[in-house]
Amino acid sequence: MEQHKTRHPQRRTFADGAAVYPVPARPGVRPVREPGAARPRPARPAAPAAPVPLLRRLPNPRLTGLGAGLFAAATMLVVGFLDQLLLDGSPLAYGLLFLPVSALTALWVRAADLVTAPISVPIAFAVGIVPLSGGAGGVGGRIMAVVTALAVHAGWLYGGTLVAGVITCVRKVRDMGRRQRAASAAARRAGAAR
Numbered sequence: 001m002e003q004h005k006t007r008h009p010q011r012r013t014f015a016d017g018a019a020v021y022p023v024p025a026r027p028g029v030r031p032v033r034e035p036g037a038a039r040p041r042p043a044r045p046a047a048p049a050a051p052v053p054l055l056r057r058l059p060n061p062r063l064t065g066l067g068a069g070l071f072a073a074a075t076m077l078v079v080g081f082l083d084q085l086l087l088d089g090s091p092l093a094y095g096l097l098f099l100p101v102s103a104l105t106a107l108w109v110r111a112a113d114l115v116t117a118p119i120s121v122p123i124a125f126a127v128g129i130v131p132l133s134g135g136a137g138g139v140g141g142r143i144m145a146v147v148t149a150l151a152v153h154a155g156w157l158y159g160g161t162l163v164a165g166v167i168t169c170v171r172k173v174r175d176m177g178r179r180q181r182a183a184s185a186a187a188r189r190a191g192a193a194r
Contacts (some may be wrong), residue, residue: 042151051114061108065116068109072120075101076128089132093173098125102160106167111175118165 063071077095087093101124106117126146133145150157 063108064110064139065113065120068105068113068117069120069123071108072101072105072124073127076124077131079130080128084131089134091132091153093155094128094132095153096158097156098128098156098160099163102164103167106164106171109168111171114168114172114175117168118161122157122161122165125160129153 058081074097079094079101083090083094083097102121105121105124106114109117128145129149130142133142
């Protein structure tokens with residue numbers, strides 16, 4: 001005589017602790033929840049889209065302090081070599097290109113390392129000015145040419161550092177405001193739960 005095996009439905013438990021028993025798929029029928037089980041939380045709303053389509057396509061990396069410094073130094077070194085090669089060492093072109101590199105460094109550094117952007121930008125300026133400075137007479141002549149170029153182009157150096165400093169200050173103030181709003185919202189929720 002044949003015996004038919006009967007299977008009992010297996011219970012599934014989700015991350016929120018709710019248990020659901022499988023129900024055969026029928027139109028209009030939902031799975032049954034255990035009584036007293038917590039309801040799943042609704043999904044968080046998606047982050048608001050950028051208002052301008054161009055801004056959605058721009059990269060938004062988050063670099064560490066060291067990464068931001070290396071990015072700025074490598075970029076300015078390439079700019080210095082290209083300026084020397086194509087424009088015969090034009091200080092105006094080098095200075096104008098230094099400003100957006102300073103801004104990008106301050107924008108792309110992560111929030112925990114904001115203080116490093118205004119420090120790494122002047123170092124990057126000094127690294128990039130080496131190909132432009134020229135100099136003759138060995139290492140000493142080269143160092144003196146770099147120091148002289150830094151003194152002559154101090155306006156661009158201060159301008160780029162100011163750009164990086166202003167951007168990092170604005171980012172820090174916005175970050176502090178965001179944290180304060182999150183803390184006050186958490187305190188309101190805790191007060192409403194009591």
